[in-house]
Amino acid sequence: MKTLGVIAQKGGAGKTTLCIHLAVRACGAGLGVLMVDIDPQGSATAWWRRRRAETPALIQSRGEVLGQVLETARQQGYDLVVVDTAPHSSHDARICAQLSDRVCIPTRPAILDLDAIGATTELVAQVGTAARIVLNSCPPATFYGVPRIVTEARQALRTYGIPVSEVAISQRAAFSHALIDGRAVTEFEHKGKAAREIDRLWQVLSEELEL
Ligand SMILES: Nc1ncnc2c1ncn2[C@@H]1O[C@H](COP(=O)(O)OP(=O)(O)O)[C@@H](O)[C@H]1O
Ligand SMILES: [Mg+2]
Known part of the structure:
Protein backbone atom coordinates (compact mmCIF):
# COMPACT_ATOMS: atom_id res chain seq x y z
CA MET A 1 0.00 0.00 0.00
CA LYS A 2 1.20 3.49 -0.82
CA THR A 3 0.20 6.76 0.80
CA LEU A 4 0.06 10.07 -1.01
CA GLY A 5 -0.26 13.10 1.25
CA VAL A 6 -1.54 16.34 -0.23
CA ILE A 7 -0.35 19.31 1.77
CA ALA A 8 -0.36 23.10 1.40
CA GLN A 9 -0.75 25.44 4.29
CA LYS A 10 -2.61 27.86 2.07
CA GLY A 11 -6.35 27.54 1.58
CA GLY A 12 -7.61 27.36 -1.98
CA ALA A 13 -4.36 25.95 -3.40
CA GLY A 14 -6.17 22.91 -4.78
CA LYS A 15 -5.54 20.20 -2.16
CA THR A 16 -9.07 18.83 -2.20
CA THR A 17 -9.35 19.19 -5.98
CA LEU A 18 -6.16 17.19 -6.54
CA CYS A 19 -7.03 14.56 -3.92
CA ILE A 20 -10.41 13.90 -5.48
CA HIS A 21 -9.14 13.77 -9.03
CA LEU A 22 -6.12 11.62 -8.29
CA ALA A 23 -8.18 9.23 -6.16
CA VAL A 24 -10.82 8.79 -8.88
CA ARG A 25 -8.15 8.41 -11.55
CA ALA A 26 -6.42 5.74 -9.46
CA CYS A 27 -9.75 3.87 -9.16
CA GLY A 28 -9.93 4.01 -12.97
CA ALA A 29 -6.57 2.23 -13.05
CA GLY A 30 -8.13 -0.62 -11.09
CA LEU A 31 -6.58 0.23 -7.73
CA GLY A 32 -8.31 -0.06 -4.37
CA VAL A 33 -8.30 3.54 -3.14
CA LEU A 34 -9.12 5.06 0.23
CA MET A 35 -9.34 8.81 0.72
CA THR A 55 -15.30 3.92 -5.08
CA PRO A 56 -13.07 5.43 -3.83
CA ALA A 57 -13.80 4.73 -0.17
CA LEU A 58 -13.50 7.71 2.16
CA ILE A 59 -13.05 8.09 5.87
CA GLN A 60 -13.08 11.29 7.91
CA SER A 61 -10.34 11.31 10.48
CA ARG A 62 -7.83 13.38 12.45
CA GLY A 63 -4.09 13.79 12.22
CA GLU A 64 -3.54 12.20 15.66
CA VAL A 65 -5.00 8.87 14.55
CA THR A 72 -6.13 -0.55 9.20
CA ALA A 73 -6.20 0.41 5.51
CA ARG A 74 -3.13 -1.74 4.96
CA GLN A 75 -4.79 -4.69 6.67
CA GLN A 76 -7.90 -4.16 4.55
CA GLY A 77 -5.81 -4.46 1.41
CA TYR A 78 -6.04 -0.97 -0.11
CA ASP A 79 -3.46 -0.18 -2.79
CA LEU A 80 -3.43 3.58 -2.34
CA VAL A 81 -4.44 6.04 0.35
CA VAL A 82 -4.80 9.71 -0.56
CA VAL A 83 -4.82 12.08 2.41
CA ASP A 84 -6.52 15.49 2.16
CA THR A 85 -5.33 17.96 4.77
CA ALA A 86 -6.37 21.31 6.21
CA PRO A 87 -4.57 24.57 5.64
CA HIS A 88 -3.34 26.32 8.79
CA SER A 89 -2.50 23.09 10.62
CA SER A 90 1.22 22.56 10.55
CA HIS A 91 0.74 19.83 13.17
CA ASP A 92 -1.46 17.70 10.91
CA ALA A 93 0.57 18.55 7.82
CA ARG A 94 3.69 17.28 9.57
CA ILE A 95 2.04 14.04 10.67
CA CYS A 96 0.72 13.52 7.16
CA ALA A 97 4.13 14.14 5.59
CA GLN A 98 5.77 11.75 8.05
CA LEU A 99 3.35 8.95 7.28
CA SER A 100 3.24 9.42 3.50
CA ASP A 101 5.39 7.72 0.89
CA ARG A 102 5.16 10.85 -1.23
CA VAL A 103 3.85 14.36 -0.77
CA CYS A 104 2.19 16.51 -3.34
CA ILE A 105 2.15 20.28 -2.73
CA PRO A 106 -0.31 22.16 -4.90
CA THR A 107 0.06 25.88 -5.43
CA ARG A 108 -1.47 28.51 -7.66
CA PRO A 109 1.07 30.37 -9.80
CA ALA A 110 0.25 33.80 -8.34
CA ILE A 111 2.94 35.56 -6.34
CA LEU A 112 1.03 35.61 -3.04
CA ASP A 113 0.61 31.86 -3.24
CA LEU A 114 4.25 31.34 -4.12
CA ASP A 115 5.28 33.48 -1.15
CA ALA A 116 3.14 31.33 1.14
CA ILE A 117 4.53 27.97 0.05
CA GLY A 118 7.78 28.33 2.03
CA ALA A 119 6.31 27.10 5.30
CA THR A 120 5.04 23.94 3.61
CA THR A 121 8.24 23.16 1.71
CA GLU A 122 10.29 23.73 4.87
CA LEU A 123 8.12 21.36 6.84
CA VAL A 124 8.33 18.67 4.15
CA ALA A 125 12.11 19.10 3.87
CA GLN A 126 12.47 18.68 7.66
CA VAL A 127 10.46 15.47 7.58
CA GLY A 128 12.44 14.22 4.57
CA THR A 129 9.60 12.67 2.57
CA ALA A 130 10.00 12.91 -1.20
CA ALA A 131 7.76 15.67 -2.51
CA ARG A 132 6.66 17.38 -5.68
CA ILE A 133 5.09 20.79 -6.17
CA VAL A 134 2.16 20.85 -8.59
CA LEU A 135 1.14 24.13 -10.16
CA ASN A 136 -2.65 24.31 -10.11
CA SER A 137 -5.24 26.65 -11.55
CA CYS A 138 -2.83 27.95 -14.16
CA PRO A 139 -3.96 29.84 -17.25
CA PRO A 140 -3.90 27.18 -19.99
CA ALA A 141 -1.14 27.17 -22.60
CA THR A 142 -2.13 28.90 -25.83
CA PHE A 143 -0.98 29.00 -29.44
CA TYR A 144 1.77 31.33 -28.21
CA GLY A 145 3.01 28.84 -25.63
CA VAL A 146 3.03 28.58 -21.85
CA PRO A 147 1.76 31.77 -20.18
CA ARG A 148 4.43 33.92 -18.60
CA ILE A 149 2.94 33.65 -15.11
CA VAL A 150 3.53 29.89 -15.25
CA THR A 151 7.15 30.04 -16.44
CA GLU A 152 7.85 32.76 -13.86
CA ALA A 153 6.26 30.65 -11.13
CA ARG A 154 8.45 27.68 -12.08
CA GLN A 155 11.50 29.90 -11.85
CA ALA A 156 10.47 31.34 -8.47
CA LEU A 157 9.80 27.85 -7.09
CA ARG A 158 13.37 26.72 -7.81
CA THR A 159 14.54 28.41 -4.61
CA TYR A 160 12.59 25.89 -2.52
CA GLY A 161 14.65 22.90 -3.63
CA ILE A 162 11.64 20.65 -4.23
CA PRO A 163 10.97 19.47 -7.79
CA VAL A 164 8.08 21.07 -9.62
CA SER A 165 5.92 18.74 -11.67
CA GLU A 166 6.25 19.22 -15.43
CA VAL A 167 2.51 18.74 -15.62
CA ALA A 168 0.61 21.86 -14.57
CA ILE A 169 -3.12 21.72 -13.89
CA SER A 170 -5.04 24.49 -15.61
CA GLN A 171 -7.86 26.62 -14.34
CA ARG A 172 -10.82 24.94 -16.02
CA ALA A 173 -14.51 25.09 -15.26
CA ALA A 174 -14.70 21.29 -15.52
CA PHE A 175 -12.64 20.96 -12.33
CA SER A 176 -15.37 22.56 -10.27
CA HIS A 177 -18.41 21.56 -12.38
CA ALA A 178 -17.61 17.88 -12.15
CA LEU A 179 -17.70 18.02 -8.36
CA ILE A 180 -21.30 19.25 -8.17
CA ASP A 181 -22.78 15.77 -8.44
CA GLY A 182 -19.88 13.94 -6.85
CA ARG A 183 -17.86 13.19 -9.96
CA ALA A 184 -14.35 14.01 -11.19
CA VAL A 185 -13.29 15.34 -14.59
CA THR A 186 -12.24 11.90 -15.83
CA GLU A 187 -15.89 10.85 -15.39
CA PHE A 188 -17.55 14.15 -16.30
CA GLU A 189 -15.75 14.73 -19.60
CA HIS A 190 -13.36 11.85 -19.93
CA LYS A 191 -11.81 13.04 -23.18
CA GLY A 192 -11.66 16.69 -22.15
CA LYS A 193 -8.55 18.78 -21.55
CA ALA A 194 -8.96 18.67 -17.77
CA ALA A 195 -9.12 14.87 -17.81
CA ARG A 196 -5.98 14.73 -19.95
CA GLU A 197 -4.08 16.86 -17.45
CA ILE A 198 -5.13 14.58 -14.60
CA ASP A 199 -4.11 11.54 -16.67
CA ARG A 200 -0.66 12.99 -17.21
CA LEU A 201 -0.22 13.94 -13.56
CA TRP A 202 -1.39 10.49 -12.49
CA GLN A 203 1.11 8.91 -14.89
CA VAL A 204 3.99 10.70 -13.15
CA LEU A 205 2.78 10.17 -9.59
CA SER A 206 1.85 6.52 -10.07
CA GLU A 207 5.33 5.82 -11.44
CA GLU A 208 6.93 7.61 -8.52
CA LEU A 209 4.76 5.65 -6.10
CA GLU A 210 5.57 2.44 -8.00
CA LEU A 211 1.91 1.58 -8.36
N1 LIG B 1 -7.66 23.73 -11.56
C1 LIG B 1 -8.79 24.30 -11.14
N2 LIG B 1 -9.68 24.81 -12.05
C2 LIG B 1 -10.82 25.40 -11.62
N3 LIG B 1 -11.17 25.54 -10.31
C3 LIG B 1 -10.32 25.06 -9.37
C4 LIG B 1 -9.09 24.43 -9.74
N4 LIG B 1 -8.45 24.06 -8.59
C5 LIG B 1 -9.23 24.45 -7.58
N5 LIG B 1 -10.35 25.06 -8.02
C6 LIG B 1 -11.43 25.65 -7.21
O1 LIG B 1 -10.82 26.52 -6.26
C7 LIG B 1 -11.40 26.36 -4.98
C8 LIG B 1 -10.35 25.92 -3.97
O2 LIG B 1 -9.85 24.64 -4.33
P1 LIG B 1 -9.68 23.48 -3.23
O3 LIG B 1 -9.28 22.25 -3.96
O4 LIG B 1 -10.88 23.41 -2.35
O5 LIG B 1 -8.44 24.06 -2.41
P2 LIG B 1 -7.89 23.63 -0.96
O6 LIG B 1 -8.40 22.25 -0.66
O7 LIG B 1 -6.40 23.68 -1.07
O8 LIG B 1 -8.40 24.66 0.00
C9 LIG B 1 -12.55 25.37 -5.16
O9 LIG B 1 -13.72 26.09 -5.37
C10 LIG B 1 -12.15 24.59 -6.41
O10 LIG B 1 -13.29 24.10 -7.10
MG1 LIG C 1 -9.51 21.49 0.93
Whole structure:
Protein backbone atom coordinates (compact mmCIF):
# COMPACT_ATOMS: atom_id res chain seq x y z
CA MET A 1 0.00 0.00 0.00
CA LYS A 2 1.20 3.49 -0.82
CA THR A 3 0.20 6.76 0.80
CA LEU A 4 0.06 10.07 -1.01
CA GLY A 5 -0.26 13.10 1.25
CA VAL A 6 -1.54 16.34 -0.23
CA ILE A 7 -0.35 19.31 1.77
CA ALA A 8 -0.36 23.10 1.40
CA GLN A 9 -0.75 25.44 4.29
CA LYS A 10 -2.61 27.86 2.07
CA GLY A 11 -6.35 27.54 1.58
CA GLY A 12 -7.61 27.36 -1.98
CA ALA A 13 -4.36 25.95 -3.40
CA GLY A 14 -6.17 22.91 -4.78
CA LYS A 15 -5.54 20.20 -2.16
CA THR A 16 -9.07 18.83 -2.20
CA THR A 17 -9.35 19.19 -5.98
CA LEU A 18 -6.16 17.19 -6.54
CA CYS A 19 -7.03 14.56 -3.92
CA ILE A 20 -10.41 13.90 -5.48
CA HIS A 21 -9.14 13.77 -9.03
CA LEU A 22 -6.12 11.62 -8.29
CA ALA A 23 -8.18 9.23 -6.16
CA VAL A 24 -10.82 8.79 -8.88
CA ARG A 25 -8.15 8.41 -11.55
CA ALA A 26 -6.42 5.74 -9.46
CA CYS A 27 -9.75 3.87 -9.16
CA GLY A 28 -9.93 4.01 -12.97
CA ALA A 29 -6.57 2.23 -13.05
CA GLY A 30 -8.13 -0.62 -11.09
CA LEU A 31 -6.58 0.23 -7.73
CA GLY A 32 -8.31 -0.06 -4.37
CA VAL A 33 -8.30 3.54 -3.14
CA LEU A 34 -9.12 5.06 0.23
CA MET A 35 -9.34 8.81 0.72
CA VAL A 36 -8.69 10.05 4.23
CA ASP A 37 -10.10 13.50 4.94
CA ILE A 38 -8.33 15.04 7.92
CA ASP A 39 -9.55 18.57 7.14
CA PRO A 40 -12.26 19.45 9.70
CA GLN A 41 -13.94 21.51 6.94
CA GLY A 42 -14.73 18.20 5.26
CA SER A 43 -14.87 19.38 1.63
CA ALA A 44 -13.77 16.00 0.27
CA THR A 45 -16.31 14.30 2.50
CA ALA A 46 -19.12 16.57 1.23
CA TRP A 47 -18.14 15.68 -2.36
CA TRP A 48 -18.06 11.98 -1.52
CA ARG A 49 -21.57 12.13 -0.01
CA ARG A 50 -22.87 13.50 -3.32
CA ARG A 51 -21.22 10.68 -5.20
CA ARG A 52 -23.10 7.72 -6.65
CA ALA A 53 -20.15 5.47 -7.50
CA GLU A 54 -18.99 3.15 -4.75
CA THR A 55 -15.30 3.92 -5.08
CA PRO A 56 -13.07 5.43 -3.83
CA ALA A 57 -13.80 4.73 -0.17
CA LEU A 58 -13.50 7.71 2.16
CA ILE A 59 -13.05 8.09 5.87
CA GLN A 60 -13.08 11.29 7.91
CA SER A 61 -10.34 11.31 10.48
CA ARG A 62 -7.83 13.38 12.45
CA GLY A 63 -4.09 13.79 12.22
CA GLU A 64 -3.54 12.20 15.66
CA VAL A 65 -5.00 8.87 14.55
CA LEU A 66 -3.79 8.88 10.95
CA GLY A 67 -1.16 6.23 11.73
CA GLN A 68 -3.84 3.82 12.98
CA VAL A 69 -6.10 4.58 10.04
CA LEU A 70 -3.28 3.76 7.63
CA GLU A 71 -2.49 0.55 9.48
CA THR A 72 -6.13 -0.55 9.20
CA ALA A 73 -6.20 0.41 5.51
CA ARG A 74 -3.13 -1.74 4.96
CA GLN A 75 -4.79 -4.69 6.67
CA GLN A 76 -7.90 -4.16 4.55
CA GLY A 77 -5.81 -4.46 1.41
CA TYR A 78 -6.04 -0.97 -0.11
CA ASP A 79 -3.46 -0.18 -2.79
CA LEU A 80 -3.43 3.58 -2.34
CA VAL A 81 -4.44 6.04 0.35
CA VAL A 82 -4.80 9.71 -0.56
CA VAL A 83 -4.82 12.08 2.41
CA ASP A 84 -6.52 15.49 2.16
CA THR A 85 -5.33 17.96 4.77
CA ALA A 86 -6.37 21.31 6.21
CA PRO A 87 -4.57 24.57 5.64
CA HIS A 88 -3.34 26.32 8.79
CA SER A 89 -2.50 23.09 10.62
CA SER A 90 1.22 22.56 10.55
CA HIS A 91 0.74 19.83 13.17
CA ASP A 92 -1.46 17.70 10.91
CA ALA A 93 0.57 18.55 7.82
CA ARG A 94 3.69 17.28 9.57
CA ILE A 95 2.04 14.04 10.67
CA CYS A 96 0.72 13.52 7.16
CA ALA A 97 4.13 14.14 5.59
CA GLN A 98 5.77 11.75 8.05
CA LEU A 99 3.35 8.95 7.28
CA SER A 100 3.24 9.42 3.50
CA ASP A 101 5.39 7.72 0.89
CA ARG A 102 5.16 10.85 -1.23
CA VAL A 103 3.85 14.36 -0.77
CA CYS A 104 2.19 16.51 -3.34
CA ILE A 105 2.15 20.28 -2.73
CA PRO A 106 -0.31 22.16 -4.90
CA THR A 107 0.06 25.88 -5.43
CA ARG A 108 -1.47 28.51 -7.66
CA PRO A 109 1.07 30.37 -9.80
CA ALA A 110 0.25 33.80 -8.34
CA ILE A 111 2.94 35.56 -6.34
CA LEU A 112 1.03 35.61 -3.04
CA ASP A 113 0.61 31.86 -3.24
CA LEU A 114 4.25 31.34 -4.12
CA ASP A 115 5.28 33.48 -1.15
CA ALA A 116 3.14 31.33 1.14
CA ILE A 117 4.53 27.97 0.05
CA GLY A 118 7.78 28.33 2.03
CA ALA A 119 6.31 27.10 5.30
CA THR A 120 5.04 23.94 3.61
CA THR A 121 8.24 23.16 1.71
CA GLU A 122 10.29 23.73 4.87
CA LEU A 123 8.12 21.36 6.84
CA VAL A 124 8.33 18.67 4.15
CA ALA A 125 12.11 19.10 3.87
CA GLN A 126 12.47 18.68 7.66
CA VAL A 127 10.46 15.47 7.58
CA GLY A 128 12.44 14.22 4.57
CA THR A 129 9.60 12.67 2.57
CA ALA A 130 10.00 12.91 -1.20
CA ALA A 131 7.76 15.67 -2.51
CA ARG A 132 6.66 17.38 -5.68
CA ILE A 133 5.09 20.79 -6.17
CA VAL A 134 2.16 20.85 -8.59
CA LEU A 135 1.14 24.13 -10.16
CA ASN A 136 -2.65 24.31 -10.11
CA SER A 137 -5.24 26.65 -11.55
CA CYS A 138 -2.83 27.95 -14.16
CA PRO A 139 -3.96 29.84 -17.25
CA PRO A 140 -3.90 27.18 -19.99
CA ALA A 141 -1.14 27.17 -22.60
CA THR A 142 -2.13 28.90 -25.83
CA PHE A 143 -0.98 29.00 -29.44
CA TYR A 144 1.77 31.33 -28.21
CA GLY A 145 3.01 28.84 -25.63
CA VAL A 146 3.03 28.58 -21.85
CA PRO A 147 1.76 31.77 -20.18
CA ARG A 148 4.43 33.92 -18.60
CA ILE A 149 2.94 33.65 -15.11
CA VAL A 150 3.53 29.89 -15.25
CA THR A 151 7.15 30.04 -16.44
CA GLU A 152 7.85 32.76 -13.86
CA ALA A 153 6.26 30.65 -11.13
CA ARG A 154 8.45 27.68 -12.08
CA GLN A 155 11.50 29.90 -11.85
CA ALA A 156 10.47 31.34 -8.47
CA LEU A 157 9.80 27.85 -7.09
CA ARG A 158 13.37 26.72 -7.81
CA THR A 159 14.54 28.41 -4.61
CA TYR A 160 12.59 25.89 -2.52
CA GLY A 161 14.65 22.90 -3.63
CA ILE A 162 11.64 20.65 -4.23
CA PRO A 163 10.97 19.47 -7.79
CA VAL A 164 8.08 21.07 -9.62
CA SER A 165 5.92 18.74 -11.67
CA GLU A 166 6.25 19.22 -15.43
CA VAL A 167 2.51 18.74 -15.62
CA ALA A 168 0.61 21.86 -14.57
CA ILE A 169 -3.12 21.72 -13.89
CA SER A 170 -5.04 24.49 -15.61
CA GLN A 171 -7.86 26.62 -14.34
CA ARG A 172 -10.82 24.94 -16.02
CA ALA A 173 -14.51 25.09 -15.26
CA ALA A 174 -14.70 21.29 -15.52
CA PHE A 175 -12.64 20.96 -12.33
CA SER A 176 -15.37 22.56 -10.27
CA HIS A 177 -18.41 21.56 -12.38
CA ALA A 178 -17.61 17.88 -12.15
CA LEU A 179 -17.70 18.02 -8.36
CA ILE A 180 -21.30 19.25 -8.17
CA ASP A 181 -22.78 15.77 -8.44
CA GLY A 182 -19.88 13.94 -6.85
CA ARG A 183 -17.86 13.19 -9.96
CA ALA A 184 -14.35 14.01 -11.19
CA VAL A 185 -13.29 15.34 -14.59
CA THR A 186 -12.24 11.90 -15.83
CA GLU A 187 -15.89 10.85 -15.39
CA PHE A 188 -17.55 14.15 -16.30
CA GLU A 189 -15.75 14.73 -19.60
CA HIS A 190 -13.36 11.85 -19.93
CA LYS A 191 -11.81 13.04 -23.18
CA GLY A 192 -11.66 16.69 -22.15
CA LYS A 193 -8.55 18.78 -21.55
CA ALA A 194 -8.96 18.67 -17.77
CA ALA A 195 -9.12 14.87 -17.81
CA ARG A 196 -5.98 14.73 -19.95
CA GLU A 197 -4.08 16.86 -17.45
CA ILE A 198 -5.13 14.58 -14.60
CA ASP A 199 -4.11 11.54 -16.67
CA ARG A 200 -0.66 12.99 -17.21
CA LEU A 201 -0.22 13.94 -13.56
CA TRP A 202 -1.39 10.49 -12.49
CA GLN A 203 1.11 8.91 -14.89
CA VAL A 204 3.99 10.70 -13.15
CA LEU A 205 2.78 10.17 -9.59
CA SER A 206 1.85 6.52 -10.07
CA GLU A 207 5.33 5.82 -11.44
CA GLU A 208 6.93 7.61 -8.52
CA LEU A 209 4.76 5.65 -6.10
CA GLU A 210 5.57 2.44 -8.00
CA LEU A 211 1.91 1.58 -8.36
N1 LIG B 1 -7.66 23.73 -11.56
C1 LIG B 1 -8.79 24.30 -11.14
N2 LIG B 1 -9.68 24.81 -12.05
C2 LIG B 1 -10.82 25.40 -11.62
N3 LIG B 1 -11.17 25.54 -10.31
C3 LIG B 1 -10.32 25.06 -9.37
C4 LIG B 1 -9.09 24.43 -9.74
N4 LIG B 1 -8.45 24.06 -8.59
C5 LIG B 1 -9.23 24.45 -7.58
N5 LIG B 1 -10.35 25.06 -8.02
C6 LIG B 1 -11.43 25.65 -7.21
O1 LIG B 1 -10.82 26.52 -6.26
C7 LIG B 1 -11.40 26.36 -4.98
C8 LIG B 1 -10.35 25.92 -3.97
O2 LIG B 1 -9.85 24.64 -4.33
P1 LIG B 1 -9.68 23.48 -3.23
O3 LIG B 1 -9.28 22.25 -3.96
O4 LIG B 1 -10.88 23.41 -2.35
O5 LIG B 1 -8.44 24.06 -2.41
P2 LIG B 1 -7.89 23.63 -0.96
O6 LIG B 1 -8.40 22.25 -0.66
O7 LIG B 1 -6.40 23.68 -1.07
O8 LIG B 1 -8.40 24.66 0.00
C9 LIG B 1 -12.55 25.37 -5.16
O9 LIG B 1 -13.72 26.09 -5.37
C10 LIG B 1 -12.15 24.59 -6.41
O10 LIG B 1 -13.29 24.10 -7.10
MG1 LIG C 1 -9.51 21.49 0.93
